[in-house]
Amino acid sequence: MIMTKTTAHTNIALIKYWGKKDAALHLPYTDSLSLTLDGYYTTTTTHFIDAAQDEIWLDHQLADAAFAARVEKFLNLVRTLNHSQKRICVQTINHVPTAAGLASSASGFAALAGSLDKLFQMNLSKTDLSRLARRGSGSATRSIFGGFVQWHQGTDDASSFAEAIDENPNLPIRLLSVVVNNQEKKITSTKGMLQAVETSPFYAQWPQVVQTDLKSMLQALRNHDLELIGQIAEDNCLAMHALNWTSRPAFTYFTAATYQIINLVHQLRAQGYLAYYTIDAGPNVKIITSIADLAQVQARVQANFPQAQVTKLKPGPGIR
Ligand code: ADP
Ligand code: DP6
Ligand code: CO
Numbered sequence: 527m528i529m530t531k532t533t534a535h536t537n538i539a540l541i542k543y544w545g546k547k548d549a550a551l552h553l554p555y556t557d558s559l560s561l562t563l564d565g566y567y568t569t570t571t572t573h574f575i576d577a578a579q580d581e582i583w584l585d586h587q588l589a590d591a592a593f594a595a596r597v598e599k600f601l602n603l604v605r606t607l608n609h610s611q612k613r614i615c616v617q618t619i620n621h622v623p624t625a626a627g628l629a630s631s632a633s634g635f636a637a638l639a640g641s642l643d644k645l646f647q648m649n650l651s652k653t654d655l656s657r658l659a660r661r662g663s664g665s666a667t668r669s670i671f672g673g674f675v676q677w678h679q680g681t682d683d684a685s686s687f688a689e690a691i692d693e694n695p696n697l698p699i700r701l702l703s704v705v706v707n708n709q710e711k712k713i714t715s716t717k718g719m720l721q722a723v724e725t726s727p728f729y730a731q732w733p734q735v736v737q738t739d740l741k742s743m744l745q746a747l748r749n750h751d752l753e754l755i756g757q758i759a760e761d762n763c764l765a766m767h768a769l770n771w772t773s774r775p776a777f778t779y780f781t782a783a784t785y786q787i788i789n790l791v792h793q794l795r796a797q798g799y800l801a802y803y804t805i806d807a808g809p810n811v812k813i814i815t816s817i818a819d820l821a822q823v824q825a826r827v828q829a830n831f832p833q834a835q836v837t838k839l840k841p842g843p844g845i846r
Contacts, residue, residue: 530573530644534636534669535842536566536622536629538701538804538812540759541740542766543664543677545723545732552660552667553686555723556736558677559743560668563701564842566622568633572641574612581615584624593624600638600662608646616641623708627779627808629669631715635662636669640845655845656687665715672844674747676740693844697750698817701839702824704831705810706783713777715807721777722769735765756802756814763804781809783831790830799823812839 543558575581580601582594589597601614618637624630639659643650650658652670659666668675671690680686713721723729739762746754770777784805791813794801801823802814815823820838828836 528644528647530641531569531571532637532640532644532845533567533569534633534640534666534845535562535564535672536568536633537562537665537668537675538629539665539668539806540755540804541736541743541762542806544719544766544769545729546664546719547679549720551683551686552664553682554664554677554679556733557679557740558668558736559691559740560665560675560677561695561699561701562669562672562675562842562844563839565837565839566628566633566703567842568618568620568622568630568637570616570618570634570637570641572614572616572638572645574645575615577613580613583615583617585619596662597638600635601642603661604639604642604646604658608648610646614642614645623705625710625714626705626708627711627806627810628703628705629665629806631663632665632669635659635666636845638662639666640670652844653687653689657683660686663715670845673841676744690844691744691747695841697747697752699752699755699841700815700817700820702813702815702820702827703810703835703837703839704787704813704827705835705837706787706831706833707781707809708835711779711808713779713807718770718777718779718807721773725774726769726772728772729769732765732769735762739765752800752814752816756800759804759814760802767805779805779808783834784809784811787811787813787827787831790827794823794826 537560541559545555582589656670668688673693674691677688800816
């Protein structure tokens with residue numbers, strides 16, 4: 527009996543991936559850079575079954591049709607790579623809200639790729655595992671590695687993979703995840719970024735924005751300059767969300783609560799705390815702060831948003 531249980535953590539993009547130049551291969555228009563998080567993760571096990579159909583379980587329940595279809599597409603890819611026709615049972619547990627803008631697709635497909643690597647005894651290198659996870663969801667490319675990770679956009683399937691920049695960051699960075707809504711988003715990341723690519727007149731500028739921000743971010747990481755890391759992440763996040771505002775039809779993942787949290791972060795910063803925000807494809811905010819300021823920032827967030835689920839996060843490990 528092969529042990530296929532695999533755990534992969536989500537990641538938060540500090541320099542965002544938002545748009546594919548090749549939708550089938552999940553090749554992005556830009557590089558991106560993320561931090562893998564300890565507190566949010568997915569655990570997945572797989573085994574072969576003697577059945578006509580695959581069987582997909584999410585959080586101990588049979589997955590809905592849309593979820594199952596996306597997983598089956600990935601199973602088909604892995605079967606093709608292994609010249610196999612065997613049906614598979616997937617049991618996955620998300621220790622992160624599913625499809626709520628907290629990167630469940632990143633931990634989900636990284637864990638699934640890792641589990642299938644074991645099931646089919648593929649013995650993939652971390653680089654090849656990163657390439658495989660990419661085919662499930664772009665952000666999963668980066669969740670193979672821990673700490674700070676860069677996804678090199680590449681020009682084809684072979685050259686688009688992530689690389690660890692610093693797996694054990696010696697930097698007092700902490701994050702607070704402020705979840706105001708854990709319901710599934712109406713516009714998936716896949717759909718949202720496609721609409722931005724196809725209709726925002728500003729999309730043409732996005733690759734240049736990312737190139738500039740990425741260069742500054744890599745320098746800030748080398749200098750352990752947490753303030754600058756936070757500032758660049760915040761600016762890059764707003765540039766990404768501006769693409770959605772300028773899509774036609776326009777859309778946004780922000781809600782009233784999102785703006786209220788943004789305002790609080792500005793207040794905290796004016797009062798001398800290290801606090802910046804970044805937001806993925808959902809209404810929930812991640813606050814970037816330091817070990818020194820974490821407790822105070824958390825207390826203020828919790829006092830202002832008693833209904834919000836506030837989770838402390840720190841740099842997390844790669845796939846295991
Ligand atoms: P998120 O912000 O959570 O990443 P996305 O819209 O990018 O939201 O992706 C959500 C989709 O990712 C889900 O609808 C499902 O198709 C897939 N997904 C989430 N968790 C898992 C998992 N554990 N295993 C496989 N696929 C998953
Ligand atoms: C805003 O990786 O979820 O979180 O590749 O279509 O599955 P697909 O999209 P996904 O998009 C992530 C978008 C983001 C930014 C990021 O993680 O870089
Ligand atoms: Co996602």
